[in-house]
Amino acid sequence: MKAKITVSPKKAVLDPQGKTVQNALEHMGYKGIRAVHVGKYLEIEVEGDREIVRQQIDEACRKLLTNPVIEDYQFTLE
Amino acid sequence: MKAKITVSPKKAVLDPQGKTVQNALEHMGYKGIRAVHVGKYLEIEVEGDREIVRQQIDEACRKLLTNPVIEDYQFTLE
Numbered sequence: 599m600k601a602k603i604t605v606s607p608k609k610a611v612l613d614p615q616g617k618t619v620q621n622a623l624e625h626m627g628y629k630g631i632r633a634v635h636v637g638k639y640l641e642i643e644v645e646g647d648r649e650i651v652r653q654q655i656d657e658a659c660r661k662l663l664t665n666p667v668i669e670d671y672q673f674t675l676e
Numbered sequence: 677m678k679a680k681i682t683v684s685p686k687k688a689v690l691d692p693q694g695k696t697v698q699n700a701l702e703h704m705g706y707k708g709i710r711a712v713h714v715g716k717y718l719e720i721e722v723e724g725d726r727e728i729v730r731q732q733i734d735e736a737c738r739k740l741l742t743n744p745v746i747e748d749y750q751f752t753l754e
Contacts, residue, residue, distance in 0.1 A: 604682070604717045622740060628732055632721040639682045639717040640697070643710040654706055662700060
């Protein structure tokens with residue numbers, strides 16, 4: 599099965615990359631942009647029992663894939 | 677409304693970052709991992725007509741946010 603993980607900076611954390619993308623979009627003429635947040639996206643193809651995989655992915659997110667101090671994550675299993 | 681964009685390397689493109697994450701997970705003891713792909717995730721908060729926003733986000737993905745030669749993207753509007 600495939601785990602799809604999205605990681606984004608917590609709301610309280612400065613996101614200079616997002617601000618840069620927002621400025622670039624505005625300079626290109628796009629209107630109405632209120633905010634841009636830039637994060638990471640991971641796809642992990644993994645085999646095993648669904649519930650165990652869910653626990654392992656959650657643990658891997660906390661230990662390796664994200665920095666829980668400054669990032670939030672969500673994932674789905676398909 | 678909010679556009680959620682995921683960008684991942686095309687299947688034919690080398691993904692050294694994904695391979696590195698896969699190796700790290702295996703060294704940490706996780707079993708059954710077949711592949712890892714690392715990409716980008718963007719959230720854009722934008723106002724305007726839904727259909728126009730959809731066209732603008734699609735255009736911005738092709739022109740600025742992704743490299744269509746080596747990356748695929750998908751987005752949803754919420």
